[in-house]
Amino acid sequence: MKITQEKLPASQIGLEIEIPAETSKNTYEKVIKEIAKTTNIPGFRKGKVPRPILLQRIGSERIKAAVLEELIQDSLEEAIKQESINALGNYKLRSDFEELINTYKPGEVFTFLAAVDVPPEVTLGQYQGLQVKAEEVVYNEEDVNKLINERREKLATLIPVENRPAQMGDLAVIDFEGRKPTETGEEGEIIPGTEAKEYQVELSDGKFIAGFVEGVVGMNIDETKKLNLTFPDDYHQKDLAGQGVIFTITLKDLKEKELPELDDDFAQEVSEFETIAQLRESLEKQYQEKAANDTKQNIHGAIVAELLNHTSIELPDTMLEEEIQTILLQTANQLQSYGMDVNQFFTRETVTKMRETAKPEASKNLHTNLIIEKIAEQESITIGDDELAVKIAEIRETLKDREVDEAKLQKYVKHDLLAEKTLDWLQEKTQVELVPLGSLTPEEEEDSERENEES
Known part of the structure; x- marks a missing residue:
C-alpha cells in the first residue's frame, strides 16, 4: 500500500492512499460472499445465489459502496499505523464518495484522499521577559468587620x-x-x-x-x-x-x-476559637491569604493573555469539539447541583446555541493549556510523585462521600499542579506592574488586544 502525506491547515495530515489491485479484488470478493450469505432471495438458499442474480437484485452500486467502505476503513487504520501518525478522532474522506463508486473497478488499483486530525504544533513566541499589568487585590479590614457583623446579626x-x-x-x-x-x-x-x-x-x-x-x-x-x-x-x-x-x-x-457583645463568649458561639482576638486573627489571615491569592490569579491571567498574543497554534476540529463537550458537561453538572432538570434545559435549540457560545472559551482553554504544556516541556518543569500524592490526598478529604475516578482525578490534579508551577516560573521571569482593582476595564483590555493584533 502506497501512502503519501501532506500537511493541511487546522492541524490535519492529508493522506493519499493507493490500494494494490490484489487487495481491491480480494476485498470485493469477500464482501460479495458476506452479502450472499445474509441475503434472502426467493428460490435460492442463502449463500447459493448466483452472482449475476445477486448483482441484479442488490445492485452493483450498493455492493461497490459496501466494498469501498470496508476498503477505506481498513486501509486508513493500516496507513495511520504504518506511518506512525498520532491521529485524533475520526478521519475525513476528502475524495467524493459517489465519484469513487463510479470509478472503482474490482481488481484494479484504487486511490483515495483522506485527512486525519493530529495534535497541533505549538510555535512558542516570547515567553520570558514579558511586561504585564495586573490588578492588585488589597486586604481590607472592613471585610473582616463585615463578616463578624453578619454573624452578630444572626445571633441578634x-x-x-x-x-x-x-x-x-x-x-x-x-x-x-x-x-x-x-x-x-x-x-x-x-x-x-x-x-x-x-x-x-x-x-x-x-x-x-x-x-x-x-x-x-x-x-x-x-x-x-x-x-x-x-x-x-x-x-x-x-x-x-x-x-x-x-x-x-x-x-x-x-x-x-x-446585637451580642463582641466578646469571648461570642467568639466561642460562632467559631472554634476561645477568644475574640483569636477569631479576628484567624479571619484576618484568611482574608489576607485570599487577597494575595486573588492577586496572584490576576497576574497569572495577565501572563496567559500576553502569551496568547505571542503564540501561534492551529487547533484541530476534533480537539475543539471535545473541549466544547467538556464545557457543556460541566454546565450540566452545575445545573444538576442546583436541582434543575437537565433534560428540560438541554433542548436541541439551547444546545446548539450553547455550543456556539462555548467555542471562544473552548478555544482559549486549549490554547492556554497547550502553551503552558509546551513551556513546561521546554523548561523541564515537572511534578514529582510526592507533590502529586499530597495534593490528591487533600482533594480526597473534600470528596469523602463521593465516588471518584482515580485515573481522572490524578490526570486533573497533575494538569493543575503543572499549570500552576509553570505560571509561577513565568511570573518570576515577567515584569509585573500591579494596578488598583477595577482599573483594567474591559474597554482598556480590548484596546490592548487590538493593539497587539495590529503590531
Whole structure:
C-alpha cells in the first residue's frame, strides 16, 4: 500500500492512499460472499445465489459502496499505523464518495484522499521577559468587620419597640397594598402582587423599590401612610417597569435588634476559637491569604493573555469539539447541583446555541493549556510523585462521600499542579506592574488586544 502525506491547515495530515489491485479484488470478493450469505432471495438458499442474480437484485452500486467502505476503513487504520501518525478522532474522506463508486473497478488499483486530525504544533513566541499589568487585590479590614457583623446579626435578639418611630435597622411588620394611580392622581385598582398582611421587612437599603423603606422610617405603630412611588425601569415585571404606584402602608409592629457583645463568649458561639482576638486573627489571615491569592490569579491571567498574543497554534476540529463537550458537561453538572432538570434545559435549540457560545472559551482553554504544556516541556518543569500524592490526598478529604475516578482525578490534579508551577516560573521571569482593582476595564483590555493584533 502506497501512502503519501501532506500537511493541511487546522492541524490535519492529508493522506493519499493507493490500494494494490490484489487487495481491491480480494476485498470485493469477500464482501460479495458476506452479502450472499445474509441475503434472502426467493428460490435460492442463502449463500447459493448466483452472482449475476445477486448483482441484479442488490445492485452493483450498493455492493461497490459496501466494498469501498470496508476498503477505506481498513486501509486508513493500516496507513495511520504504518506511518506512525498520532491521529485524533475520526478521519475525513476528502475524495467524493459517489465519484469513487463510479470509478472503482474490482481488481484494479484504487486511490483515495483522506485527512486525519493530529495534535497541533505549538510555535512558542516570547515567553520570558514579558511586561504585564495586573490588578492588585488589597486586604481590607472592613471585610473582616463585615463578616463578624453578619454573624452578630444572626445571633441578634429582637426587642419590641415602644415610644419611638421606626428607624433604619428595625424589623417592621406591615400591611400594605399598591394601586395604580388614575389620570387625576387618585387611587385605582390594586396591582396584583403588591399587597400583603402582617409582612415582616427589615428596614435597610435595597429592600423593596426606592422610597418604600424610607417611607416606613418615621412611622409609629398603628399609623397608616400613603406613598407615591415609581417602579424602576429595570423592574423584573416588565409591565410595571417605570410605572407609578400608590402604596398604602400600616405599621402593625416594630422590633429592634439587640446585637451580642463582641466578646469571648461570642467568639466561642460562632467559631472554634476561645477568644475574640483569636477569631479576628484567624479571619484576618484568611482574608489576607485570599487577597494575595486573588492577586496572584490576576497576574497569572495577565501572563496567559500576553502569551496568547505571542503564540501561534492551529487547533484541530476534533480537539475543539471535545473541549466544547467538556464545557457543556460541566454546565450540566452545575445545573444538576442546583436541582434543575437537565433534560428540560438541554433542548436541541439551547444546545446548539450553547455550543456556539462555548467555542471562544473552548478555544482559549486549549490554547492556554497547550502553551503552558509546551513551556513546561521546554523548561523541564515537572511534578514529582510526592507533590502529586499530597495534593490528591487533600482533594480526597473534600470528596469523602463521593465516588471518584482515580485515573481522572490524578490526570486533573497533575494538569493543575503543572499549570500552576509553570505560571509561577513565568511570573518570576515577567515584569509585573500591579494596578488598583477595577482599573483594567474591559474597554482598556480590548484596546490592548487590538493593539497587539495590529503590531
